[in-house]
Amino acid sequence: MLKKINVKDIKAGMYLHDICGSWMEHPFWKKSFLLDEPKDIHTLKTCGVDEIWIDTDKGLDVADGAVTQSTEQSSQHIHETLIEAVKQPVAEVRPVSxxxxxxxxxxxxxxxxxxxxxxxxxxxxxxxxxxxxxxxxxxxxxxxxxxxxxxxxxxxxxxxxxxxxxxxxxxxxxxxxxxxxxxxxxxxxxxxxxxxxxxxxxxxxxxxxxxxxxxxxxxxxxxxxxxxxxxxxxxxxxxxxxxxxxxxxxxxxxxxxxxxxxxxxxxxxxxxxxxxxxxxxxxxxxxxxxxxxxxxxxxxxxxxxxxxxxxxxxxxxxxxxxxxxxxGIFPAGTLVRLKSTRLAIVLEQSASSLVTPIVKVFFSTKANSPINPEIIDLSQTIDSIVNAEDPQKWGFDMKVLFGI
Ligand SMILES: [Fe+2]
Ligand SMILES: [Fe+2]
Structure with a gap:
């Protein structure tokens, strides 16, 4: 089970699953490994990162009473942060496409x-x-x-x-x-x-x-x-x-x-x-x-x-x-799945809402085959984004699809 813990609660024998910080902030090459070197533990506690993810199936659990977060709690927190961030989107004028x-x-x-x-x-x-x-x-x-x-x-x-x-x-x-x-x-x-x-x-x-x-x-x-x-x-x-x-x-x-x-x-x-x-x-x-x-x-x-x-x-x-x-929450170049079961690439943000960008649909997940590309402004239709998809999973080169 994955748990997010504070670096102060790290102890030898835990399995480090991920570090909550960009890779410029710490000297580690791999982010997942068993924490058995006192030097690594010291570095993690002092490099400026606040939290890490541990995998309790592969190593020791955190002590009783320590503050932890599950993947679901973390996802919920991320969601709330992003929604809060775009509560009042600034209407932008884009003179050209x-x-x-x-x-x-x-x-x-x-x-x-x-x-x-x-x-x-x-x-x-x-x-x-x-x-x-x-x-x-x-x-x-x-x-x-x-x-x-x-x-x-x-x-x-x-x-x-x-x-x-x-x-x-x-x-x-x-x-x-x-x-x-x-x-x-x-x-x-x-x-x-x-x-x-x-x-x-x-x-x-x-x-x-x-x-x-x-x-x-x-x-x-x-x-x-x-x-x-x-x-x-x-x-x-x-x-x-x-x-x-x-x-x-x-x-x-x-x-x-x-x-x-x-x-x-x-x-x-x-x-x-x-x-x-x-x-x-x-x-x-x-x-x-x-x-x-x-x-x-x-x-x-x-x-x-x-x-x-x-x-x-x-x-x-x-x-x-x-x-x-x-x-944007769905930045340009993101592969998204629509309610209509089609896959689309986000082309640009719409001025009215960051959850309804302008997209190009190009693939049917139902038929598992490409469809005629069509540009849709999601703020003007009933179709909507269900989630972002991993392009690698689908074998798409997003640069080619994005046309840049
Ligand atoms: Fe830089
Ligand atoms: Fe820099």
């Missing part, structure tokens, strides 16, 4: 990838970077997101192992701008938010590749090196030109947590700037949806649910709620 924006977004995305790659290579060689050179590019990204956020954000999910850091930076740039718009922040900060996203991980250029991409458990020393990237980045940006203050702040503090268990300064609550709190949410979302050399990425729908599970103590509640509205 995803289809109309995708080609332009693709061109901007390619330029962004090239610009970040060359800027980061300067940093890798220890040279100062000229951040002002990407100012107009960030404005183009912001305008593409104004026209249709799903176009740029869906392209941002496509990464390969080799270009992860560059494309992660481009993705966090887009997410920061989209989140800032969802939060109705002053348009004067959008460009700085985008720059902050582009530059937040520049410190990784000061970390040796073999440590950054090690496909195995990191030693304490290696983990400390990885965790030095916010400070290393801040040092690079401090001596560079054209870097807004927001970008310096987000770079240094995007791994801080609301409960003060983050790094490097263990800042707590509102002592972490709003922009750094936004950076933390965007960063984790993109990291866990991305496939890394040591880990396949999660689907957006699964990622939002995981983040809802971990959000207390980690994320700012209001920022997380705004983020859920930005991405």
């Amino acid at each position: 995803l289809h109309e924006e995708i080609e332009q977004a693709r061109k901007i995305h390619t330029r962004a990838k090239e610009a970040v790659t060359s800027m980061f290579q300067e940093a890798r060689m220890g040279r100062a970077i000229q951040a002002e050179e990407v100012g107009s590019l960030v404005e183009d990204i912001s305008q593409s997101i104004d026209r249709n956020p799903e176009a740029f954000l869906s392209l941002s999910r496509l990464k390969t192992k080799d270009n992860y850091t560059y494309l992660h930076s481009v993705a966090v740039c887009g997410l920061m701008i989209a989140l800032g718009k969802q939060m109705r922040l002053s348009p004067s900060v959008y460009k700085d938010l985008g720059m902050a996203g582009l530059l937040h991980d520049v410190g990784k250029m000061a970390i040796p590749d073999e440590v950054l991409n090690k496909p195995g458990r990191l030693t304490d020393e290696e983990f400390a090196i990885v965790q030095s990237h916010p400070l290393r980045g801040w040092e690079i940006l401090s001596k560079s030109s054209g870097v807004p203050d927001i970008a310096l702040d987000v770079c240094l503090h995007h791994h801080e947590k609301m409960d003060g268990k983050g790094y490097p300064d263990k800042v707590q609550g509102e002592a972490i700037s709003l922009f750094a709190r936004m950076g933390a949410v965007c960063d984790v979302y993109d990291a866990i949806t991305s496939t890394r050399c040591y880990k396949p990425g999660w689907e957006p729908v699964e990622s939002i649910r995981k983040m809802a599970e971990w959000q207390e103590g980690h994320f700012d509640r209001d920022v997380f709620h705004a983020f859920v509205k930005t991405i």
Whole structure:
């Protein structure tokens, strides 16, 4: 039986099923193993993660009286958190469809990838970077997101192992701008938010590749090196030109947590700037949806649910709620099963409700065969989403289906 427990109740002989936190927060390679090493137990209790899942069929149970949560209770809690988050969806105006924006977004995305790659290579060689050179590019990204956020954000999910850091930076740039718009922040900060996203991980250029991409458990020393990237980045940006203050702040503090268990300064609550709190949410979302050399990425729908599970103590509640509205409960690219037994892919969010996105139906589960694709706005029909489905289970390549 799976039980979610607090890390303070961990003891030797338990079987660790999963860690409630993104894989940037702990040095473990595998997430499921028998907890028999005192060193692993100590690391779990001190790495900043609050809870873990244990499997009581494979190892010891928790002591009587300890607070635990079952999978059903956890699912219910996630559901309530997400419903609370989207209680008052912000009606968004999307002047153009995803289809109309995708080609332009693709061109901007390619330029962004090239610009970040060359800027980061300067940093890798220890040279100062000229951040002002990407100012107009960030404005183009912001305008593409104004026209249709799903176009740029869906392209941002496509990464390969080799270009992860560059494309992660481009993705966090887009997410920061989209989140800032969802939060109705002053348009004067959008460009700085985008720059902050582009530059937040520049410190990784000061970390040796073999440590950054090690496909195995990191030693304490290696983990400390990885965790030095916010400070290393801040040092690079401090001596560079054209870097807004927001970008310096987000770079240094995007791994801080609301409960003060983050790094490097263990800042707590509102002592972490709003922009750094936004950076933390965007960063984790993109990291866990991305496939890394040591880990396949999660689907957006699964990622939002995981983040809802971990959000207390980690994320700012209001920022997380705004983020859920930005991405949607059924984000673009999600495979969903409809009441009509058809399978569909989510194309974009609808302005009226996040549970009724615009979808493309393409498969009948009854006939177990493809059907003529049809685009449906679920806010305008009686059909509705029953649940999200795992594309792997059905053998679908969602990128092909999504047409990007
Ligand atoms: Fe980072
Ligand atoms: Fe990051």
